[in-house]
Amino acid sequence: EDKVVQSPLSLVVHEGDTVTLNCSYEVTNFRSLLWYKQEKKAPTFLFMLTSSGIEKKSGRLSSILDKKELFSILNITATQTGDSAVYLCAVANNAGNMLTFGGGTRLMVKP
Amino acid sequence: GAGVSQTPSNKVTEKGKYVELRCDPISGHTALYWYRQSLGQGPEFLIYFQGTGAADDSGLPNDRFFAVRPEGSVSTLKIQRTERGDSAVYLCASSLTSGIGETQYFGPGTRLLVL
Numbered sequence: 001e002d003k004v005v006q007s008p009l010s011l012v013v014h015e016g017d018t019v020t021l022n023c024s025y026e027v028t029n030f031r032s033l034l035w036y037k038q039e040k041k042a043p044t045f046l047f048m049l050t051s052s053g054i055e056k057k058s059g060r061l062s063s064i065l066d067k068k069e070l071f072s073i074l075n076i077t078a079t080q081t082g083d084s085a086v087y088l089c090a091v092a093n094n095a096g097n098m099l100t101f102g103g104g105t106r107l108m109v110k111p
Numbered sequence: 112g113a114g115v116s117q118t119p120s121n122k123v124t125e126k127g128k129y130v131e132l133r134c135d136p137i138s139g140h141t142a143l144y145w146y147r148q149s150l151g152q153g154p155e156f157l158i159y160f161q162g163t164g165a166a167d168d169s170g171l172p173n174d175r176f177f178a179v180r181p182e183g184s185v186s187t188l189k190i191q192r193t194e195r196g197d198s199a200v201y202l203c204a205s206s207l208t209s210g211i212g213e214t215q216y217f218g219p220g221t222r223l224l225v226l
Contacts, residue, residue: 045216
């Protein structure tokens with residue numbers, strides 16, 4: 001059974017801080033790892049990672065995958081209050097099309 | 112264009128009642144997924160459609176849950192004889208196809224409360 005574990009469970013920082021969110025996984029026939037941001041209900045897509053060592057970047061957010069050590073990190077630099085959300089990590093395998101999600105990291109950015 | 116839409120936004124029902132939750136995927140997306148998210152947890156897979164057929168329903172918890180997608184677009188998740196443990200946010204997602212590398216885009220969900 002595929003498994004995804006995220007840490008920390010929650011995090012409180014101040015605006016301007018840099019944060020690193022962690023995601024480790026166990027997947028049979030790994031296909032991809034995805035990061036989503038969930039503010040209220042709808043998870044919104046951030047990144048899809050398929051190859052080790054290649055950083056994906058979007059503004060202040062970046063992510064990288066390590067397929068040898070089976071983890072990914074999501075970095076947010078110069079955090080803003082609008083970054084407050086639950087960040088979800090999910091993996092897809094080659095056996096099917098479902099995503100297996102971790103429990104999420106709840107980030108709160110204080111002014 | 113419009114994203115994935117779901118109705119109703121919220122549904123309150125009594126134990127034992129029947130409910131239907133609707134999902135309207137992004138236009139042109141052939142793959143559609145249902146997930147369930149309990150408070151403080153990540154979404155859990157329920158069922159996946161490719162076109163009109165359920166390609167994988169391994170996540171449905173029991174036979175009280177059923178989903179259809181008769182014309183390959185809108186899908187309805189049906190829950191019979193609801194139980195308090197069914198209370199959760201039901202999320203729908205769609206992707207352009209079901210191939211490798213296809214991103215799933217999520218709707219805002221339906222929050223179901225069974226009293």
